[in-house]
Amino acid sequence: MVTYSYxxxxxxxxxxxxxxxxxxxxxxVTQIKQKCPIVVNLRPVDxxxxxxxxxxxxxxxxxxxxxxxxxxxxxxxAITLQAGMPVGRAIDMxxxxxxxxxxxxxxTEASEDVLGGSSLTTALERYDEAFPITFLETIRAGEVSGTxxxxxxxxxxxxxxxxxxxxxxxxxxxxxxxxxxxxxxVLIIIMVKVIPALAEVFSSLGGxxxxxxxxxxxxxxxxxxxxxxxxxxxILLLIGWKIFTKTERGMVLEAELALSLPVIGRINxxxxxxxxxxxxxxxxxxxxxxxxxxxxxxxxLDNYLLQKDVKKMIGRIEEGKPVGECIKDCEYFxxxxxxxxxxxxxxxxxxQTLEVIGDYFTxxxxxxxxxxxxxxxxxxxxxxxxxxxxxxxxxxxxMFTMYNLF
Numbered sequence: 001m002v003t004y005s006y007x008x009x010x011x012x013x014x015x016x017x018x019x020x021x022x023x024x025x026x027x028x029v030t031q032i033k034q035k036c037p038i039v040v041n042l043r044p045v046d047x048x049x050x051x052x053x054x055x056x057x058x059x060x061x062x063x064x065x066x067x068x069x070x071x072x073x074x075x076x077x078a079i080t081l082q083a084g085m086p087v088g089r090a091i092d093m094x095x096x097x098x099x100x101x102x103x104x105x106x107x108t109e110a111s112e113d114v115l116g117g118s119s120l121t122t123a124l125e126r127y128d129e130a131f132p133i134t135f136l137e138t139i140r141a142g143e144v145s146g147t148x149x150x151x152x153x154x155x156x157x158x159x160x161x162x163x164x165x166x167x168x169x170x171x172x173x174x175x176x177x178x179x180x181x182x183x184x185x186v187l188i189i190i191m192v193k194v195i196p197a198l199a200e201v202f203s204s205l206g207g208x209x210x211x212x213x214x215x216x217x218x219x220x221x222x223x224x225x226x227x228x229x230x231x232x233x234x235i236l237l238l239i240g241w242k243i244f245t246k247t248e249r250g251m252v253l254e255a256e257l258a259l260s261l262p263v264i265g266r267i268n269x270x271x272x273x274x275x276x277x278x279x280x281x282x283x284x285x286x287x288x289x290x291x292x293x294x295x296x297x298x299x300x301l302d303n304y305l306l307q308k309d310v311k312k313m314i315g316r317i318e319e320g321k322p323v324g325e326c327i328k329d330c331e332y333f334x335x336x337x338x339x340x341x342x343x344x345x346x347x348x349x350x351x352q353t354l355e356v357i358g359d360y361f362t363x364x365x366x367x368x369x370x371x372x373x374x375x376x377x378x379x380x381x382x383x384x385x386x387x388x389x390x391x392x393x394x395x396x397x398x399m400f401t402m403y404n405l406f
Contacts, residue, residue: 004028004044008036015040027117065130067166069100071159073107074152081149088115091123106130119143134158134279137296138286145287158282165362172373179380183387190391195220198395209398216394255304259332263372270365272306273337277358284351291317306332323350337361 004025007017016036022028025042032039073094080090091114095107106127113123121140124131135155142151199217209217223230244250258268279300283293291314298310309330316326324342327333337357344353 007041009038067163074156078152141286212394251304274361281354
């Protein structure tokens, strides 16, 4: 709710001033006119107290609502609206039940706006940084078509699938990441503590050390002397890459690498195809026009090159070209997706066809991720075994010659 200060004239022509809370200026004027027929002035209040409150309540971290919380909320909306509950009452009830703090705050404020007369789309658009564009556009289409409960049901399936896939990938990557972290920690301990102590012992005994041992000691000394410089260089490279990837050339290069790298490139192509198909299916089923669905989908795609390819389709679709013909110009999408789009359009069931092919690409991406991880685990073990063998041999070789130095 926004606080407005106003100046108005009563029926007797007496000037009066006051403060009122409303979701927007139109609603505020309507409420004021119930008492004063003429509204002279209306402006939002932004006092120092409100500024301090905004700073104190400002949240740290990403403003985006988590996908799992979004899926649960959509499910609750679908159930309550299908039961015949009014939107204002439904959002108020869901706001009280949600456990996600960001979502609770947003829904609580939005419920006041809806109960004050705003549409659900208008109330939630104030928090566009917290919601995906697919969410807001689907709600808009559902309100226009009068099928809001069906829109929420479709979004529940869409976000539930997205959250489940992300969780599967994170779960599959947990073990390799854990192994790498342990290996790095062990390496640091050996380089900082073990090797310098052994180097002192070997030096006190005199004699020539084996080549492998000298290499290991030199490496430890190098990292001990230059670790601050190395850390600064790594940080600067990461910052430079981050800045570079904000430019047009950088975004193109990053997207090309993501789609062309061995193994990973194919996974990203499958994931991008699934993202395109699932988003398009959800938008079309919600009642959006084809050009609007393509426009929203282009904004949702993670890969910049795929975004550019899909954006090129919008102009041709507005000219009346079929989507099956337009998608053929997309360089990176697989032929199976292009063919299925043409088939779905010809049969008049494009949204259902895209939903089926989206599920296929989702499963295919998961399968390829699992294959990559299956290949990664033994590769990590081999690399670690080689490095551990080098360390062991480097440490034990001079021990075998110690007896000759006494």
